[in-house]
Structures are given as C-alpha cells and as structure tokens.
Amino acid sequence: MKVFFNGDYLEKDQVSVSPDDRGFVFADGVYEVMRWYGDHFLGFAAHQKRLLRSLAEVRIEWPAAYKLEVITSELIRLNQLQKQDALFYLQVTRGAAKRNHVFPLPSIIPTVYATTTAFIPNSAAVEAGIAVISLPDERWLRCDIKSIALLPNILAKQKASEAGAQEAFFIRNGIFTEGSHSNVFFVMNGVVYTHPESGAILSGITRNIAISLCRELSIPVVEEGFIASSLDMADEIFISNTSGEIIPVVSMDGQPVSGGKPGIVTKRLQETFQRYALIANA
Amino acid sequence: MKVFFNGDYLEKDQVSVSPDDRGFVFADGVYEVMRWYGDHFLGFAAHQKRLLRSLAEVRIEWPAAYKLEVITSELIRLNQLQKQDALFYLQVTRGAAKRNHVFPLPSIIPTVYATTTAFIPNSAAVEAGIAVISLPDERWLRCDIKSIALLPNILAKQKASEAGAQEAFFIRNGIFTEGSHSNVFFVMNGVVYTHPESGAILSGITRNIAISLCRELSIPVVEEGFIASSLDMADEIFISNTSGEIIPVVSMDGQPVSGGKPGIVTKRLQETFQRYALIANA
Numbered sequence: 283m284k285v286f287f288n289g290d291y292l293e294k295d296q297v298s299v300s301p302d303d304r305g306f307v308f309a310d311g312v313y314e315v316m317r318w319y320g321d322h323f324l325g326f327a328a329h330q331k332r333l334l335r336s337l338a339e340v341r342i343e344w345p346a347a348y349k350l351e352v353i354t355s356e357l358i359r360l361n362q363l364q365k366q367d368a369l370f371y372l373q374v375t376r377g378a379a380k381r382n383h384v385f386p387l388p389s390i391i392p393t394v395y396a397t398t399t400a401f402i403p404n405s406a407a408v409e410a411g412i413a414v415i416s417l418p419d420e421r422w423l424r425c426d427i428k429s430i431a432l433l434p435n436i437l438a439k440q441k442a443s444e445a446g447a448q449e450a451f452f453i454r455n456g457i458f459t460e461g462s463h464s465n466v467f468f469v470m471n472g473v474v475y476t477h478p479e480s481g482a483i484l485s486g487i488t489r490n491i492a493i494s495l496c497r498e499l500s501i502p503v504v505e506e507g508f509i510a511s512s513l514d515m516a517d518e519i520f521i522s523n524t525s526g527e528i529i530p531v532v533s534m535d536g537q538p539v540s541g542g543k544p545g546i547v548t549k550r551l552q553e554t555f556q557r558y559a560l561i562a563n564a
Numbered sequence: 565m566k567v568f569f570n571g572d573y574l575e576k577d578q579v580s581v582s583p584d585d586r587g588f589v590f591a592d593g594v595y596e597v598m599r600w601y602g603d604h605f606l607g608f609a610a611h612q613k614r615l616l617r618s619l620a621e622v623r624i625e626w627p628a629a630y631k632l633e634v635i636t637s638e639l640i641r642l643n644q645l646q647k648q649d650a651l652f653y654l655q656v657t658r659g660a661a662k663r664n665h666v667f668p669l670p671s672i673i674p675t676v677y678a679t680t681t682a683f684i685p686n687s688a689a690v691e692a693g694i695a696v697i698s699l700p701d702e703r704w705l706r707c708d709i710k711s712i713a714l715l716p717n718i719l720a721k722q723k724a725s726e727a728g729a730q731e732a733f734f735i736r737n738g739i740f741t742e743g744s745h746s747n748v749f750f751v752m753n754g755v756v757y758t759h760p761e762s763g764a765i766l767s768g769i770t771r772n773i774a775i776s777l778c779r780e781l782s783i784p785v786v787e788e789g790f791i792a793s794s795l796d797m798a799d800e801i802f803i804s805n806t807s808g809e810i811i812p813v814v815s816m817d818g819q820p821v822s823g824g825k826p827g828i829v830t831k832r833l834q835e836t837f838q839r840y841a842l843i844a845n846a
Contacts, residue, residue, distance in 0.1 A: 287583070298580035299588055301569070301677050306581055307655065308714040309591035340719065371663065373589065381653065383714075383721035383745055395583050420763070422716050423702035431713035432590040432665075434704050437622065439665035463665055481702070 284360040286353050286396040291360055294397070303393055305375030308383075309431035311393070312336035315524050317559075318358060318368040318398065324524075324559050325487040326354075332485065333372070336428045341385070342376050342392050357398040367403065369525055372396040373430060404526065408552070411530035411544045412448035414519075416510065417441060419452035419459050423481045438462040449521060451534070454482060457507035461521050464529075465489035468508040469518035469547045478505040488522040488555075491562075495554050501547060518545025520552075527559060528552040566642040568635050568678040571627075573642055576679070585675055587657030590665075591713035593675070594618035597806050599841075600640060600650040600680065606806075606841045607769040608636075614767065615654070618710045623667070624658050624674050639680040649685065651807055654678040655712060686808065690834070693812035693826045694730035696801075698792065699723060701734030701741050705763045720744040731803060733816070736764060739789035743803050746811075747771035750790040751800035751829045760787040770804040770837075773844075777836050783829060800827025802834075809841060810834040 287297045304310035314333045316323045323329070330350050337344055354370055361368075375393040379386035421434045438450040439462040449461045458466055459477050465486040468475045474496055479485050496503045508516065518540045519531035528551055530544030539545075544552075569579045586592035596615045598605045605611070612632050619626055636652055643650075657675040661668035703716045720732040721744040731743045740748055741759050747768040750757045756778050759765050778785045790798065800822045801813035810833055812826030821827075826834075 285583070294583065297583045299583050299585070301567070301576065301579045301581050303581070303588065304718075306585065306588045306657075307595075307712060308718050309712060310715055310718055313589075340715065341722075375588075383718045384725045385718075385722050418705075420705035422704045423700075424716070429715050430589060430591060431715040433592055433622065433711050433713040434706070436586075436590050436592055436665045436667075440623075440667050443666045 283397070283399075284357065286357060286394065288391075288394055289348065291356060297395065299393070299395075300378035302378040302380065303375055304377060304379065305373065305393060305430060307381055309429065310340070311342070311373055311375030311430045312340060312428050313371065313373040313430055314428060316354070316370040317401070317524050318363065318370060319559060320365050320367060323354065323370065324562055325491065328487045328490070332428065332487065333374075337374060339424070339427045340429065342374055343389075344374065345392060345394065348394060353396050354398075357396060361398050363398055363400060367401045368398050369401045370396065370398050375430070401525065407448060407526065407529050409544075411532035412521075413446060413533040414449045414451050414461070414521075414531050415442050415445050415447045415535055416451045416453055416458075419454035419482070421452065425460070425483055426479070426481050426485060428484055435462040449531075453510045456510050458510055459483050459507065464521035464523040464526070466508075467492070467520050467522065468516045469520075469545060470512075470516055472502065472547070474501055474503045474547065475506055475508045476503070477507040486522055488524055488527060491558065492522050492528060492551060492555060495551060495558060499550065499554060501551070518548045520545075520548040528555045565679070565681075566639065568639060568676065570673075570676055571630065573638060579677070581675070581677075582660035584660040584662065585657055586659060586661065587655065587675060587712060589663055591711065592622070593655055593657030593712045594622060594624070594710050595653065595655040595712055596710060598636070598652040599683070599806050600645065600652060601841060602647050602649060604844075605636065605652065606844055607773065610769045610772070614710065614769065615656075619656060621706070621709045622658075622711065624656055625671075626656065627674060627676065630676060635678050636680075639678060643680050645680055645682060649683045650680050651683045652678065652680050657712070683807065689730060689808060689811050691826075693814035694803075695728060695815040696731045696733050696743070696803075696813050697724050697727045697729045697817055698733045698735055698740075701736035701764070703734065707742070707765055708761070708763050708767060710766055717744040731813075735792045738792050740792055741765050741789065746803035746805040746808070748790075749774070749802050749804065750798045751802075751827060752794075752798055754784065754829070756783055756785045756829065757788055757790045758785070759789040768804055770806055770809060773840065774804050774810060774833060774837060777833060777840060781832065781836060783833070800830045802827075802830040810837045
C-alpha cells in the first residue's frame with residue numbers, strides 16, 4: 283500500500299515517524315477523512331475547508347507545496363482505487379522537535395501523512411441499524427477542532443463495543459452532543475433535532491449535507507441539542523459520518539428505538555443521501 | 565543519545581515509530597517524567613504506581629518483560645548521566661494496528677519508548693519566580709490520567725509564552741484547577757490551598773510531597789480549589805512539578821503577586837523540598 287509521507291509516496295512500511303513527532307508525544311495535530319465513491323470524493327471542498335480551519339485553530343501551517351488534489355489523486359491512482367469505494371485519511375502534526383510544550387522556534391515543518399484504503403460499507407448497519415449506548419461527555423470543549431487527541435473517543439467507542447453496541451452517544455449537561463465518531467440526530471413528531479455547531483461537537487460534513495437534504499425534502503430541522511431525559515419521546519434516531527453516511531439507531535442503552543427498526547424519516551433521508559452522494563461532486 | 569524502544573537500547577535516530585501507532589493517530593497512550601538527582605530518582609515508587617494506574621485506566625497492559633528499574637538504570641548508564649541532573653521520560657501507547665477506534669483484537673504489544681536527558685534546572689524561575697496567566701479550563705474531565713492527549717495543554721502553554729508568562733493556570737467553574745504542566749498552590753493567611761485530587765487535576769508526585777512537607781513544617785494545608793475571584797486575597801502563589809520542584813509565582817495576568825517577589829511560605833517550602841529531594845530515595 284502506497285501512502286503519502288512528507289512529500290513522498292512510499293510503501294507504508296517504509297514510513298518512519300520520529301519519536302519526537304509532536305503528534306506522537308502531545309497529540310499536537312489534526313486529521314480529516316473523506317469518502318471516495320469510485321470516481322469522486324463527496325464534499326472535497328468542505329473537507330479541505332474544515333482541515334484548514336482545524337489547522338488554523340491549532341496554528342499549524344499547511345505546507346504550501348502540498349496540493350490536496352494532487353495527494354488524493356496520486357494515492358487513488360497508485361493504489362488502483364479508481365473504481366472502488368475508498369477512504370482517504372490525512373493527518374497533519376506540528377512536526378518533530380525536542381519535547382517542549384511551547385511551539386518550536388524557529389518553526390518546524392509539519393508532518394503530513396495520508397493513506398487511501400479500499401472501503402466496504404457496513405451494509406448491515408446501513409440497512410438494519412445499530413445499537414448505541416449513552417455516556418457522560420467528558421471530552422474537552424473544543425470538539426469543533428478535528429484533533430488527533432482522540433483518547434476519550436476511543437475509550438467511549440470501546441465501552442460501546444463491549445456493551446454489544448456500535449456507537450456511544452455523549453451527554454453533556456443533560457443534552458446529547460454527538461457520538462464518539464459521528465453526529466447524532468433525533469426525530470420527534472416529524473421534526474429532526476441535532477446539536478448546533480459549537481465547541482461541543484464537530485461540524486460534520488455529512489451532518490451538514492444531511493441538514494440541507496432535510497430542508498430540500500421539507501423535513502423540518504431544528505439545530506438544538508436533544509434533551510436526554512426526553513429520550514422516550516424520540517420517534518427515530520440516526521447518526522451521520524463520512525464513512526457510514528446516514529445510519530439508523532435501533533436501540534439505545536438496551537431499549538428499542540422506533541420499535542427496534544429503522545424509522546421512516548431516517549430511511550427517506552438515507553436513500554436521498556445515497557443518491558446525492560453518488561452524483562455530488564464538489 | 566541512547567533511548568529505550570520496545571525492548572532495545574538504540575540511538576534515538578534509529579527509532580522508527582509506525583504511522584499506525586495508536587499514540588500517533590489517537591493519542592492512545594500515557595507517560596511519566598521522573599527527575600534524576602545525580603544518584604537517585606525522587607519518588608520512583610510513586611511515579612511507577614501512577615504509571616500503572618494511568619495504564620489501568622486506559623487498559624493498556626505494561627509488558628511484564630520490561631522492568632522500570634532496569635530501563636532507568638540502563639539509560640542513565642548508557643548516556644553517562646550518573647553524576648548529573650537528568651529527566652527520565654517514558655511513554656507507553658497501545659501499539660500499532662490498522663486504524664480503528666476500538667481496541668485491536670487480538671490485543672497487540674504496547675509501544676514503550678523512554679529517554680533520559682541531561683537537565684539544567686531553571687534557576688531564574690526557581691529563585692525569582694515566574695509570571696502566569698489564567699485561562700478557562702477546556703480540557704477533558706479525566707486529567708487524573710497522565711495521557712499523551714496534551715493538545716489543550718500545549719495550546720495553553722503557548723498562550724502563556726506569547727503573553728510573556730511561563731505557565732497558564734486553568735479555571736473551571738470559577739476554581740483554579742491546575743497549570744498546563746504543574747499543580748497550583750495559593751497561600752492565604754498562612755494556609756496553603758490546593759485543588760483536591762479528582763478528574764480535574766493530575767495527582768502530582770511533587771504536589772503530594774509538597775503537601776507532606778507542609779504538614780511536617782506545621783503549615784496548614786487545605787485540599788480545596790482556590791476561588792478565582794478571591795485572587796486578590798492570595799498572599800502567595802506557587803506551582804509544583806517534577807522538573808521544577810517548587811516554583812514561586814510572582815505575577816498573574818500582569819498583576820504582581822506577593823509584591824512581585826517569592827513569598828515567605830513559598831521560600832520555606834521550596835528550601836525544605838530541595839533538601840528533601842537530595843536525600844529522599846524511595
């Protein structure tokens with residue numbers, strides 16, 4: 283498998299990250315994931331914009347010599363993924379320097395690492411839905427930065443997995459914020475609720491497309507966090523993320539949601555999203 | 565410089581961290597720092613205990629074949645630090661595996677990386693004190709785990725540095741919790757206040773020794789977070805950490821503390837600590 287590492291296209295086992303890399307010692311970096319639909323990426327411009335925003339928030343400068351369009355197309359070509367579903371992963375760290383909390387001076391060259399991997403959608407989850415658990419949101423208050431400091435997220439996802447669930451929903455101050463690697467949506471009386479953009483959630487590209495598609499379908503959307511204690515009143519629940527698109531939730535903390543099967547609004551949005559993803563090319 | 569990496573003692577530039585290391589992609593790891601006083605470590609047993617606790621909290625198993633006593637003494641010997649001050653740094657990550665939030669199954673071998681570096685105490689800070697700034701505590705609620713997910717800490721320390729200060733104090737719910745890489749203490753009417761152990765702070769080894777020494781000196785200590793709005797009533801402020809021991813704070817957010825010079829209680833505790841560190845060997 284060919285990967286991109288600091289300007290070169292290498293076999294992955296040839297990549298050597300320095301133990302001084304601030305990504306390794308401080309989680310001092312950000313990342314992006316994009317889905318490739320065999321001939322195009324969905325939301326390329328939005329992902330690129332979010333990457334630059336994350337970098338700006340942590341004040342890492344994207345090396346001007348690297349063009350995201352070139353890295354993506356070269357990796358797709360070198361790994362012969364032109365006609366397959368694939369995931370593009372990109373990570374940028376501040377670079378390698380003697381361990382010291384403050385940013386290195388003079389500034390150093392960021393570490394840029396990217397991969398493309400053939401991807402098989404989880405059709406069982408897409409069609410039958412997933413089980414989720416709820417957990418207190420103990421994460422930091424800058425979840426809008428897509429940082430690699432993901433320890434709280436992996437611990438939550440692991441808890442979900444051990445409970446036989448596929449995702450963990452976080453609750454902060456009595457409100458559902460997002461999942462460990464997804465945005466979360468609740469349908470109540472025909473209205474879709476999702477947490478507003480803030481430091482409490484990542485501004486998901488799939489989330490934002492889902493909101494737009496709801497509006498096109500005349501499904502009312504309210505960007506308001508769903509109150510955890512109102513869970514019984516949710517008719518449907520679903521999540522969104524880059525790899526899974528729209529995935530129904532059919533149980534929460536062991537209790538069935540929408541009768542234990544994907545809800546009608548969820549299905550309608552999911553199908554609309556699937557069609558949109560295949561033709562959208564921006 | 566010789567370092568320890570997964571069982572071997574190598575030149576640092578021979579160490580190659582995999583880009584799949586979960587420390588690099590997820591901040592899925594923990595660390596420790598110990599200070600070497602030329603012939604002994606201070607608080608070796610306490611550091612080892614905290615390391616094992618951090619590992620247990622994130623459920624990484626310390627490889628039984630590695631003995632911390634052996635790693636530390638070999639690194640001191642190989643780097644000829646027997647008669648110098650030095651810092652020992654150890655990082656343990658869950659290891660390298662295909663990127664997936666859940667823990668790898670079957671479980672993988674953790675990555676263990678350790679260094680020793682000659683260390684020159686910052687005598688200006690120790691003697692004249694430092695300036696600090698205060699910032700909202702936006703970090704996660706498991707700061708008791710000494711994890712490598714330090715992005716919030718480095719961003720805070722960088723802000724301090726750019727404000728001409730040497731440390732940032734975090735405030736959560738109107739209470740000082742800790743610094744970006746230190747515990748924080750306030751002296752008011754002869755009583756020392758420091759935040760109690762909880763998920764809001766790291767249980768600092770130096771913090772805990774400082775509390776014991778205060779008690780030996782009959783200085784009253786209250787483990788209670790200092791209220792940020794009472795700052796004007798603080799007669800003295802100091803910080804503690806492994807590398808700096810006890811360091812006076814002489815200004816906060818541009819305002820002088822204890823008349824802009826180290827306070828009397830701080831100095832007394834600092835001198836006691838310095839004597840203790842030279843002879844303590846546990």
